[in-house]
Amino acid sequence: MTEKSPIPKDQDADIHDDGDEPAFDWMKPAPKSMAEDAQPERADIAEDSSTKRVPDARSTPDSASGQPVTGQPVTGQPVTGQQPESRADRKAAEAADAGAEPALFAEPLPTSALQVRPAEAEVERRYHEREQAANAKPVAPRIFQVILAVFYPVVLLVLAIRAVTSPLFLWVEYYRPGFPGDGYGFNADDRMTYGSYAVDYLSNWSGPRYLGDLVNQNGEKLFKEGEVSHMADVKTVMLSAFGAGALMVIIGIIAMLYLRKRSKGGIRRGLFAGSIATLVLIVGLGTLAAMGWQQFFTEFHRIFFANGTWTFSLDDTLIRLFPGQFWMDAGIAIGAMVFVAALLTLIFTWPTRRRRGLPPKNEAVTLEK
Template sequence: MRAAGKLPALPSDEEIALALSQSVAESDTVHKEPSPTGLITMRPPADDVAKRQAAMEKAANTKPVLTRVFQVLIAIFYPIVLLVLAIRLVTSSLFLWVEYHRPGFPVDSFGFTTDDRMTYGSYTVDYLLNLAQPRYLADLVDPFGKPIFLAGEVSHMADVKTVIVMAFMAGLALAIVMVIGMMYLARRSFGGIRRALFAGSIATLALIIGIGVFAATGWERFFTDFHEIFFTDGTWTFYTDDTLIRLFPSQFWTDSGIFIGAFVLIVASLTLAFTWPTKDRRQAVTAGRHPGRRSA
């Protein structure tokens, strides 16, 4: 029999643990090549991109409902407020003074001097603007103690006062709405005020030109129709020697109509000029809608 050889020594527990730790360390340092498909990203179809861009543009250009409402209201109210303002300028002592002292204004054939007209005419205008009762005019007498105004004249001026006060209150209310709308548009809509006033000025010019043509082609008819709308028949016609006719002859009303029309026409034309959508203003509006973009 052959003697058996010596068996190799088995590794100790410490040697086994050391070999395992070295194997784990080598596996951590192994370099892995990136997958060829890992860098590929999915690009959406061109149609989807176009739809998204169109939706974004539409959302940027869409105005809130309240913005459109205020723009429409300002455009509608502008001619009314401007007309009421012109009427307010006519119902003033300053306008009376200019009228009574201008060359060519007809004198009173029944004896009123210019000072008399200024005195009694100012009382009439003041009555339209104050809170006094009709006796404010009814108690007015001349140096001989005779009433300046007849009962029918006082009654008519009371009717005129009602119309004037309603017109001024309505104009004030509309002006307040316009101011509120402008404050809102100034914060929410770049160029919104300009567009609203531009539309309002166009409407005003069309309105005043139409009224002007109608009045110029038949002033007496226009004057009569105006009174028939606001006053009862028979309450607004007087004799030539009545005080109201002597203070406010036909020439006064003709001049008043010309002043109101000219004032509204000039102010509306200036508004149109200053709000005209020029190229620079359109670019400014575009830049305001898209702050990240700049015009080339």
């Protein structure tokens, strides 16, 4: 067998030329158009070929030798084979390759609607709402000021009644000159002793026996059953008034503590309004009492007591201890104490320029000039 001898062929070998077979197409270089179409269109990982540039070879040294690397593209030249970042960039690149001017791609920004100015009427409405909200005063301070103004006359009246229903006022009445004496035998000491029992009963927590078991010098009952029953009714009214007054005092203190922290001058305004209301009330009641004391006294008892439970004969103990002059003096004392307290409150809470935080009048005139 020589070199020119034919090489024996293997029976299993494929003697056909497979170069043109479709199965080997992947080994052949693809056409340029097909290669461009086969590039994956992934905008998230592609880079903009129009902006991606390679540094200058003259200024980029090799990492190992420190010498400039040759064969690099010139600075400022785009790197081919890179995919644009977005679809708009790819279209712009295709248009640039085709020699055409790239189309502008403008997409409205999400905040473009904020640049639209509302209508003039809407602007005015919003402005007025902001002004009203800024100038609006809190409601709570006003409520507490009204509470002070309403409670103040009642508290003063209750305190004055409590001052009158005391042994001190009895002593002043029984020993003052001109007070009418008892035509049935009570002297000033007897009146002071028995009257003190009646006054103490109105403010303590004892039952009707506190008065019902009292006897006079003859051993007889000092107070009749009707008198004891009426004094029990009076005690109920008095204790209710004292309890309401104490509750109002507590609420008033809370209101003043709140106004002291939240509203400058709120306490003064509340007491000022309360003093005015008190003076008007006292003047009105005093006028009615002066026009007809007996009618005023009768109508007052009809408001709080049932008819027939508060009328007695002249020889009954209650009438002998507390004649008509006593109740007239008590009414005058209550009105005078309330009037003086309200007048002092009015004076001390009068809204002067200094209390309102305003400059003196002469300084204000100077500032205006």
